[in-house]
Amino acid sequence: MGSVETLAAPQIRRRPLHAEVIDRLRDLIVQGALAPGARLNERVLCARFGISRTPLREAIKLLATEGLVELLPHRGAIVSALQPERLAETLAVMGALESLAGELACRHSSEAQVNEIRALHYEMLAHHARGDLGAYFKYNQQIHLKLVEAAGNAVLLHTYRQLNANVRRARYMANLSKERWDQAVAEHEEILAAFAARDAERLKRLLREHLASKLASVLGALGARAAA
């Protein structure tokens, strides 16, 4: 007997602490709670997360490879600056990746994947209609990620996500103008159509153009912010 036991928690704790910390720290940085240039004081963050320095330090070093923070030997880490030039470089790389993703997705993705993206697209339209920029961004991100995912290339997806963090950060403080926003939605409309039609060439071109206007938008917001 004793077989009555509730089978409690056979899963001990699969997720290492430092992984948890990475996500929390990344969120703080992306959302701007930790502003560019801010020092990452180990003691403070340890207290904040309720952990010790070892996993925190591991997390910080990993975030450094994503380019979210900068490591200064013997002086700790700071949230990396959002340099327009670096952002442009990142978006150029992401453009190449999205282009590849579009091509692969047209060839390899299932109808279900297209429909999933279509569904996300409509949810995004709903948030656009309501003027909810935050929710819009969230679904926008999801769509791009799903598209890259549909390419069926795990390395591609991983690389894309890695680069994306920095862009999300810039995006977070970008306040789209009504025109830009409408334009972006229109572009998404076309992108979805091209994907559904499996028109790889057109999809690649649209994705490139979409990214170019995204770059302009982000740089504009960054410039306006620097001016203020």
Next chain:
Amino acid sequence: MGSVETLAAPQIRRRPLHAEVIDRLRDLIVQGALAPGARLNERVLCARFGISRTPLREAIKLLATEGLVELLPHRGAIVSALQPERLAETLAVMGALESLAGELACRHSSEAQVNEIRALHYEMLAHHARGDLGAYFKYNQQIHLKLVEAAGNAVLLHTYRQLNANVRRARYMANLSKERWDQAVAEHEEILAAFAARDAERLKRLLREHLASKLASVLGALGARAAA
């Protein structure tokens, strides 16, 4: 006077230990000294490197983001397997990156950068003539890296390097046939010509083809090895 002093060692130790360890570990893995599937026993590696576990663990986690090792919770890390599929995915992504690099390099690179690559090319030819595969690979790598570097996009270079580690590993055990080797050299010849002529479209096409044959070569070697 006094100005004669050798300006001795104002640099204390700029490079953190874990960074050193990463490089050494990466070399071990790339060169196959740590075979795929091998466990990374912390104690053993600590003794080997003469350091303690903290910096070693940091290094291992960073290598995990490069895909060189795999982290198994509570069971340590193992050298990741060289799956042909994953390699193909990696090379596809690198193809997109090289293509972008070629385009940018044609536009932005200086004549000096072209000449530097030309010089490396001739050194590579020398090693090819002598049949020194190891040295050939080394210069081959350098050329590709310099080309990406010539694009003048730091993010692109970083991303490329990150992915490259895994390919180098496969490459290390690939024993090119004479034909493949000659063909690769011929392809490099064309690539250099296109780059020198700033013919972006042609360069992109050549790079794509070069990578495709590299993929075939690596997969062939991997398959042959699996058969043995």
Next chain:
DNA sequence: TTTTTGTATTCTGCATGCAAACTTGTCAGG
């Protein structure tokens, strides 16, 4: 007032300690 220098404090980088989780080997039962 400005610059410099000495000192105290804070913080990072690395080493080590401890508890929990996993692995291995042995043994009882079928």
Next chain:
DNA sequence: CCTGACAAGTTTGCATGCAGAATACAAAAA
């Protein structure tokens, strides 16, 4: 002979301790 369980021994994950480096601050000199 095979299956399952238990115990000993490793190994990892995280916390903490300690030395050295960097910073901040204050006092003294220019």
